[in-house]
Amino acid sequence: MDDKGWEQHIAPVRSAGAAEAVARRLNELIGARILVGGDRFPPEKALAEMFGVAVMTVRHATAVLREDGLIETRRGHRAGTYVVPDVLGRIRELTALHPYTRTDIEELTAWRIAVSGEASARAARRASEASLAGLRELEAATVEAVADAEASRTLDAGLHLYIAELSGSQRLLEAEQGIQDELTRLLADHPGGVESRRMPDQQHRALVAAIEDGDPAKARERFTIHAEATADLFLPFVQ
Template sequence: MDDKGWTHHISPVRSAGAAEAIARRLGELIGARILVGGDRLPPEKRLAELFGVAVMTVRHSVAVLREDGLIETRRGRGAGTYVVADVLSRIGELTALHPYTLADVEELTAWRIAVSGEASARAADRASEAGLARMRELESAADAAVAEPEEYRTADAGLHLHIAELSGSRRLLEAEQGIQHELTRLLAGHPGGTGARSMPDQLHRALAAAIEGGDPALARAQFTVHAEATADLLLPFVQQPTGTAASH
């Protein structure tokens, strides 16, 4: 299927500001690596049904994403609307127009610890054997992709989204999608080197082991270590307050 099952992440939107909300939601799915370069969007009529709006509303939303350079509409053979192949580069260009600051990274890290830390704790308490097996597969995929920034970003996002799914909370999963979207925006221009991505605290073994061990408190603590390590990776690339240097 063209949609790879991602359309279950879509729900109807309110009529007021619906076009903007739809564009924002689709952009978030792209940023969270649920939709990646080359993926085909459903026809506008189908999107309108999924979001519970008129086709014209969807058409406006698609136009916004097209203007941002995140999607393209092809004619002729293989006609349809697709996520552009170099979407991470385009996200990096858009992010550069409004660079992140030290305060942004600190706020994102606090958000991650609150949301993803709780998701990790709940996953440790609730995950099934099948869910844990899938987590191990995703962890291995992320570890194998450390040398390729784009592949690693996709695998890393997929792992954290799966942990959020294991929490059993739809709200935590939706919040995690927003978090991964923000991380993609931050990392698109400055993904870090292979060495940085290979550091123990950047890898996921300790976090996965805590979840596998059914230890919610340890899972939450290990996620905090992981989130803070990611923040340290990002800090050299964000705007610092005038006269201030990052210290860690």
């Protein structure tokens, strides 16, 4: 089984609507780029234990993802259930069926500012030098990967998830996973491509610098600028 730190991303679900809840959570892990193309799921029994549900519930949940074309089951050598290799392409196709509206983007931006802005402020208060070193490495990696849309999306999501982790709040981290899932769907058909990703407000240097300086207000401000700049890329293209 591939080591993706499954346990830290999964908690038991309630029995009512359990299959839908499991499917939604697995879908979110894919959208948040915690799981990427080619990653293998744990066996059904292991997943059922993580979620605190019956194996049949997991089976129903994965059937939903399989029907959506997000995962596939392989037989023979290295048999198992995997995220499909071109999962971003499939997400793009699914998103095209229900495209984002202006209201969707405005609400997502408000959600980001509330959750990720607070996570950035808390990270500025709490981050240790060791964790700041990790943050700097992630920021540098996002710059290096800017020309590769898939790698850039994965690293961008990872950086914001890491900031949420540095906030010390499990609820903020879980909310950030939902945000990154939505962003992957929104960014699946990025209107500006590489040049937009290279714009200063789409980069993270100013945000990381504010966190390094231990300035919560500045970190919140820099994140707000970052989130609003992302929205500005899309609003001219939607109804």
